[in-house]
Amino acid sequence: MDLNALAAFCSKFGRQLMESGGEIYRVEDSIHRLTQAYGVPEAHVFAIPSCLIVSLTPAQGQPITRLCRIPAHGIDLDHLEQCNALCRRLCREVPPPEQALQLLDDLIVTRPRYSNAAVLFGHAITGGFFTLFFGGSVMDFVCGCLCGLLIGLSTRFLTPIAGSNAFFRTLLSAALSSLLAQLLVLSGLGHSADTITIGALMLLVPGVALTTAMREIMAGDLISGLSHTTESVLTATAIALGTGAALALGTLL
Amino acid sequence: MEFLIDWVLPCISSFFACIGFCFVFNIHGPGMIICGGGGALGWLVYLLAVFATGSEILRFLLAAIAITVYSEIMARVRRCPVTSYLIIALLPLVPGGGIYEAMRCCVQGDTALFLAALVRTFGIAGALALGALLGSSIFRILSPSFYRTQK
Incomplete structure (x- = not known):
């Protein structure tokens, strides 16, 4: 052979x-x-x-x-x-x-792939239903969908602007969606900026990296487990920095 | 009405949020329903666990165990990797709110609340990790023959 x-x-x-x-x-x-x-x-x-x-x-x-x-x-x-x-x-x-x-x-x-529109739809309903999940009202659901859509757009189309640095891309997406949530509440469409922001942020949280890291450490692959743990901590930091910047900006509005 | 808002609505929204993630992570067909069901089940266990324990961390742990066992069973039934179902069903439990809460307190300059939220977030993440570990270990102990035929 x-x-x-x-x-x-x-x-x-x-x-x-x-x-x-x-x-x-x-x-x-x-x-x-x-x-x-x-x-x-x-x-x-x-x-x-x-x-x-x-x-x-x-x-x-x-x-x-x-x-x-x-x-x-x-x-x-x-x-x-x-x-x-x-x-x-x-x-x-x-x-x-x-x-x-x-x-x-x-x-x-x-291999079957969802079209861009379907993926964006997925982002939107995820953001919306997580907003409901965290106790949002019906109007918050709509705002959550919009913020989710924005995250979907920015994670897919920001690459030419923000480069291939995933850390910076996550930071920007988190900041943008958090800003949009505050603007929507200011405009009177949404009720609770916190709930909308958290709901949309669930699209960015490093759940996958965290789960993969746990399963790899369990299986004894320590190097890969640590590398995925680092990835999830970095992503969480990026989200925190992004929302922090948007919140600080929001207090100026 | 209160029953609907406190119990049914979160589980249903968890179901649909997980279905939304199926679009993001490219899952097709019946796998979507399984992922959604896992997300709903996890939150139901979290809510029901309030009768057994007052500790929030313990409730997350129980929910993570339930999801892992559920995903392992579904993976055996459909002869697919566990990862697909586990990753998505665990997502509603990931403490995204904790990260945000911590950051808000930090921006407002409340260091004590910031640290409390941060510790709580890490506690939940740890509970999820331990839950997934316990879940698959329990599953392996309970079904050794099942496990050997397929890995």
């Missing part, structure tokens, strides 16, 4: 898992199972949030190592599920690596 092709497939597959938001142990475990299914005598996988290394050693000859730098990425849980299902299928059927690569490419091309 062509170990080169298998190594190429493994690193690409691992990268897909990681970029769609998979935990480190899931990435390492999946690739490990794949190499076992393909009967590689000795295989090592090492992953941290920004890097993936796959090393396969044939019975005779030189080991083949592939290193893959993982860029900053979003979350795509549907793709994660699909990749997971593909991994199970490959372990069962063990097709040639070239065919496996083809299957993975098909998966990447055909």
Whole structure:
């Protein structure tokens, strides 16, 4: 069997898992199972949030190592599920690596994605219902939807202005939505600026990083767990700084 | 009426807020309902726990355990990664309000209240972490055979 092709497939597959938001142990475990299914005598996988290394050693000859730098990425849980299902299928059927690569490419091309409008709609109703959740009135719900929409717009379209720095982007989004909430209350549309701000901020809170960090520390991946913990603390700080700035501005209004 | 506002409304809004997150994190089909159900269940457990304990942190802990067990079961049923359901269902419990509260007190210059809100926020985050840990450990102990067939 062509170990080169298998190594190429493994690193690409691992990268897909990681970029769609998979935990480190899931990435390492999946690739490990794949190499076992393909009967590689000795295989090592090492992953941290920004890097993936796959090393396969044939019975005779030189080991083949592939290193893959993982860029900053979003979350795509549907793709994660699909990749997971593909991994199970490959372990069962063990097709040639070239065919496996083809299957993975098909998966990447055909993955379902929500349109921009649907994602913005998701942001809006999340903001609105969290406002209700924290005890807002019906008018607050409408304001929460607007603030959620603003966060959706700013997280998606601020990148050209604010750069790819996630910390600064979160800070700006939090400040903008908090300002909008205060303006809406001043204009008489909303009742409670606090409730609206908290409701919309739930879109930015580092819940995912926190959950991932816990699961990784539980699984014993301390480096990745710490790196995700840092990420969530930094994001929380960005939110706090952003709302703090907006609140200070608000007192001037 | 009071029953509706105090009990039913938060659970329903938690359900729909989680559905909104499904759009953000790209979940399609029946997974959306499962995520929403998890969010509603978590808040219901949090509300019901008031009869068992007065401690807020403990209530968050119980809710996190309930969500984790629920997500693990649903992941087994649908043969999907646990992460998808767990991440979204836990989101309503994440102390976003605490961060805001702390910052507001800080801007107003009330250091004592600021520190209190900060400690409370970290307490809740810790309770969620511990709850998720306990939840999946409990699940593994209760269903060892279930766990071995699928990882």
